[in-house]
Amino acid sequence: MLVMTAKVDKKKIAVILAAVVVIIVALVLLFGGGEADTTTAAPSMATNDGRVKFLTDMGWEVAASPVESGQVRIPDKSDEVYDRYNALQKSQGYDLSQYGGKTVMRYVYKVSNYPGATEPVYATLLIYKNAVIGGDVTDTAANGTVRGLKKPQSSEPAPTTAGETASTPTATADAAATGDADAAAGTTSTEAPSTSPTTPST
Numbered sequence: 001m002l003v004m005t006a007k008v009d010k011k012k013i014a015v016i017l018a019a020v021v022v023i024i025v026a027l028v029l030l031f032g033g034g035e036a037d038t039t040t041a042a043p044s045m046a047t048n049d050g051r052v053k054f055l056t057d058m059g060w061e062v063a064a065s066p067v068e069s070g071q072v073r074i075p076d077k078s079d080e081v082y083d084r085y086n087a088l089q090k091s092q093g094y095d096l097s098q099y100g101g102k103t104v105m106r107y108v109y110k111v112s113n114y115p116g117a118t119e120p121v122y123a124t125l126l127i128y129k130n131a132v133i134g135g136d137v138t139d140t141a142a143n144g145t146v147r148g149l150k151k152p153q154s155s156e157p158a159p160t161t162a163g164e165t166a167s168t169p170t171a172t173a174d175a176a177a178t179g180d181a182d183a184a185a186g187t188t189s190t191e192a193p194s195t196s197p198t199t200p201s202t
Helices: 010-040 048-057 080-091 169-178
Strands: 068-073 103-111 121-128 131-139
Touching (some): 048 121
Antiparallel strands (some): 121 131
């Protein structure tokens, strides 16, 4: 009887197994990992859908399209109105002083789930190079407030911009964004987005 034996090279088997593992890991990253990145990536502010998703993630229900959009210039010199508005921005992790003199995009969306709203409420996003650099949510009621972008818990009090009573909340916010101090002293209509918030200026 003839018996045949084969000598197994363990080093070669180890190299082959390592190569197979590398290929499997590469395939998982290429096909499986790519999908996970897409679902967890931050929304792009370059698109309307991205901006709506951003506001939705903040807790707001907003109209599918902005009621107003346009360019505004961030003041390169501060004043009292600007400082109050930027204090609100800093409280939510932004700082407009880094963008002094730059022209940015401003998008205004109507909010439909603001607690206890009796007049229109608008969410404003300030976008520079497809990134949010600031914004606010403004209740245009006579006793309304200007607050940060994140929807508060129901038990939280409604703050105004740096402690100011918001008889003219939108005028204050717009004046800060455009550097128009006189607008902050005026009255704000609650009838239309062209005046509440005011029409963007370049």
